[in-house]
Amino acid sequence: MGKMMELAKKVDLAKVMKLAETVDLGEVMTAVAAMPPDKLKAMMVALKSGGDAAPQGEPPAPNGDFYGFADVLTDEERAVLARVRTFMEETVRPNINAAWQADTTPREMLVKGFQDLGLIGFIFNEDGMRTPRASLREGFLTAEMARVDVSTATFFGVHAGLALWSVVLGASDEQKAEWLPRMLSMEVIGAFGLTEKYVGSGAAGGLRTKCRREGDTWVIDGEKKWIGNATFADFVVIYARDEADQKTKAFIVRKGTPGFSVEKIEGKTALRAVENGAITLDGCRVPESDRLPKVTEWRVVADILRATRAGVAWQGVGCQIGAYETALAYTQTRRQFGRPIASFQMMQDKLVHMLGNTTASFGMCVRLSQMQDAGTMEDEHASLAKVFTAARCRETVALARETLGGNGILLEHHVARFFADTEAIYSYEGTNEINTLVVGRAITGHSAFV
Numbered sequence: 001m002g003k004m005m006e007l008a009k010k011v012d013l014a015k016v017m018k019l020a021e022t023v024d025l026g027e028v029m030t031a032v033a034a035m036p037p038d039k040l041k042a043m044m045v046a047l048k049s050g051g052d053a054a055p056q057g058e059p060p061a062p063n064g065d066f067y068g069f070a071d072v073l074t075d076e077e078r079a080v081l082a083r084v085r086t087f088m089e090e091t092v093r094p095n096i097n098a099a100w101q102a103d104t105t106p107r108e109m110l111v112k113g114f115q116d117l118g119l120i121g122f123i124f125n126e127d128g129m130r131t132p133r134a135s136l137r138e139g140f141l142t143a144e145m146a147r148v149d150v151s152t153a154t155f156f157g158v159h160a161g162l163a164l165w166s167v168v169l170g171a172s173d174e175q176k177a178e179w180l181p182r183m184l185s186m187e188v189i190g191a192f193g194l195t196e197k198y199v200g201s202g203a204a205g206g207l208r209t210k211c212r213r214e215g216d217t218w219v220i221d222g223e224k225k226w227i228g229n230a231t232f233a234d235f236v237v238i239y240a241r242d243e244a245d246q247k248t249k250a251f252i253v254r255k256g257t258p259g260f261s262v263e264k265i266e267g268k269t270a271l272r273a274v275e276n277g278a279i280t281l282d283g284c285r286v287p288e289s290d291r292l293p294k295v296t297e298w299r300v301v302a303d304i305l306r307a308t309r310a311g312v313a314w315q316g317v318g319c320q321i322g323a324y325e326t327a328l329a330y331t332q333t334r335r336q337f338g339r340p341i342a343s344f345q346m347m348q349d350k351l352v353h354m355l356g357n358t359t360a361s362f363g364m365c366v367r368l369s370q371m372q373d374a375g376t377m378e379d380e381h382a383s384l385a386k387v388f389t390a391a392r393c394r395e396t397v398a399l400a401r402e403t404l405g406g407n408g409i410l411l412e413h414h415v416a417r418f419f420a421d422t423e424a425i426y427s428y429e430g431t432n433e434i435n436t437l438v439v440g441r442a443i444t445g446h447s448a449f450v
Ligand code: FAD
Pocket: 158, 192, 193, 194, 195, 199, 200, 201, 202, 225, 226, 227, 228, 229, 270, 271, 276, 424, 427, 428, 429, 430, 431, 432, 433, 434, 449, 450
C-alpha cells in the first residue's frame, strides 16, 4: 500500500489526462508490460532523447558526392554516367561476386555493356584523339565503375587507358589505322606489358626483357608479370630494352605469336575479377612493322603512366564512394539494442570520417583532371592524387568493413571486395612509396630515389 502511495505521488494526473486524449492508456500499459527488458530499456533511451533515436521520416539516400562535384559536368555527360550507373547496378552488381570468387573476368558481359553504352566514344574521337574534356569524363566514368566494382574499372582502364595510350602515343599512322578503330569499338582488347618478375618499381632503365634486331625482325626474350587482361587480350604491348642502344622499345605482340606464352596468376586476394598474366617471351619474333616507332625512350612510357595514374586515383574515389554508401545504407537497416546502428555516435563518427576522406579525394581528382585537360598536369600532380586517394581509400574501406561487423567480411554485403581490392590500388601504377618520391623530388628539388 505504501509503495502504491509513493507511485501515485510521482504521477502527474493532468499529464495523464492529456495523454489519454491521444492514446489508449490501457493499451499502452498492456504493450509496455509485455515488452522484454532490453526493448523496454531501448524504448526509454529513445523517449529520453526526445524521440531522436527514431528516424525522422525516411532517411536520406546515401550520396558519396556530398559536395556535388558532378555539377562540373554537362547535362549530357551526367546522362551518360547515369546510364553507366544503371549498367553497373543492374548487370555488374548481381554477377560480380561470383566472378570475383571464380577468379575470372566476365569480359563478354563487360564488353557488350561498354559497347552498348558507347563508352570509349565518351573519351576518344573516332580518330583516336581525346575529346576536350576527356580526362574529366574518364575520371567520373572510372569512379562510377569503381563505385560498384574496382575490377571492372581496371579491366576498362588497362584496355582504354594503358594499351590505348601506348598506341595513341607510340604508334605510326599505319599502325593506328590498323588498331585504333577496333580498339575504340572494343572489337579487340589490348594489354600493357611493362612490369617483370624481378623488376617492378625500378622499370625505368632497369628492364631485363631484351630485344635485338635481326633484319626486319625483332627477337624478344624475357618475362613479364602482373599483366592485366593478358590471358585473353588480342595483343600485349611489350616493353623491352634494346641490346644495341639500351633504350626502351615497345612492340605489339599479337596473341598466338610463337615464343609468347601467358600463364594466369592464381591466388590473388585483390581484384580477382581482373585476370593477370605472367608472360614468357622466349625467342619471340616480331616484325619491325609491329614495333611502336614513337616509343624511343623511357620518357614516352612515363607520359603514358602519368596519364593513367590519374585514372587509378579516380578508382580510389569510386571505391570510397561505394564503400561509404554501402556502409551508410547498412547502418540504416541494421538494428542493435532496439535502434538502427546509424543512431549510435561512434557509427556516425565512422561515417563522417569516410565521407570526409571521400570528399577530399573527389575534389582533388576533379581538379587533377581539369589540369590534365588543360595540359598543365605534371608527374607530381598525378602522383600526389594517387598517393592521397589510395591512402584515404585504405582507411575508408577499413571503416566501412568494420561498420558492417561480421557481415563486412562476407562478399554478399559488397564491402569486403572494396576492402580487398584497395590493396591493389595502393600498389599498382607506382606504389605509394614511389609516387611519394616523385612528389618529394618535385617539392624539394632533391631526388631521393636510390
Ligand atoms: P617492388 O618494386 O618490388 O616493390 C616492393 C616494395 O618496395 C614496395 O613497397 C615499394 O614501394 C618498395 N620500394 C621499391 N623501390 C623503392 C624505393 N626506391 N624507395 C622506397 N621504397 C621502394 N604492370 C604492368 O606492366 N601491366 C599491368 O597491367 C599491371 N597490372 C597490375 C595489376 C595488379 C593487380 C597488380 C598488383 C600489379 C599490376 N602491375 C602491372 C604491376 C604494378 O605496377 C607493380 O606491382 C608495381 O609497379 C610495383 O612493383 P612490384 O610489385 O614489383 O614491387
